[in-house]
Amino acid sequence: MSKISPCLWFGGEAEEAANFYVSLLPDSRIEKVQRNPVDSRSGKAGTVLVVEFTLAGQRFMALNGGMRFEYTHAVSFKIDCADQAEVDRLWDALTANGGQAEGCGWLRDRFGVYWQIVPTALPKYLGGADGAGAQRAMQALLGMVKIDIEGLRRAYEGA
The missing domain is CATH 3.10.180.10 (2,3-Dihydroxybiphenyl 1,2-Dioxygenase, domain 1)
Incomplete structure (x- = not known):
């Protein structure tokens, strides 16, 4: 323990x-x-x-x-998600009934607690060997509210 x-x-x-x-x-x-x-x-x-x-x-x-x-962004809880289905499920549950979506995977639940719903694939795109791809993925992330893994992949690959 x-x-x-x-x-x-x-x-x-x-x-x-x-x-x-x-x-x-x-x-x-x-x-x-x-x-x-x-x-x-x-x-x-x-x-x-x-x-x-x-x-x-x-x-x-x-x-x-x-x-x-009131809670602040100074303390939040990060949940690593294996895939988009898990991101979507947790995002939907935590923003339901008065929760608030923020940006870049952050949200505030109905109790006021802050969470980061983060796919485990995120470091692969933000820290990948392709520096230009990582920059594109970061720019894509900055435009997201809930993180979209496929959108990050497309940005990283320049697709």
């Missing part, structure tokens, strides 16, 4: 968010739900205080802090 795990702060939707996130990726599960023992700023006695969960093998904690703080 890792000694470090991210803690996500929520105003009151920690359990909903954790359940949503674990539904998206293999090797994910809710580990423990801890409830408030007494009334406090984080909620009434018996309401969810902390959810410990594993997301794609990484431990996380979701905390209902009682008030909502």
Whole structure:
């Protein structure tokens, strides 16, 4: 078990968010739900205080802090995707119900958490041996919202 795990702060939707996130990726599960023992700023006695969960093998904690703080781009979670189908599935799920698409594979989910949905092929095109192709792929990427692997390939190859 890792000694470090991210803690996500929520105003009151920690359990909903954790359940949503674990539904998206293999090797994910809710580990423990801890409830408030007494009334406090984080909620009434018996309401969810902390959810410990594993997301794609990484431990996380979701905390209902009682008030909502906004997340920023300064911290985001990158998901490596094997193919376009996985990019599309995760993109659609995370932008649904109030999530917001950004650019270059970034999005903000309905809970305000930032994600990068990145195909594993991206470094092949941005760091390939063909310098001009890599420049074309980077220019293509900069014009994308959700990353399109085929579009990157075409740009890299000059097609």
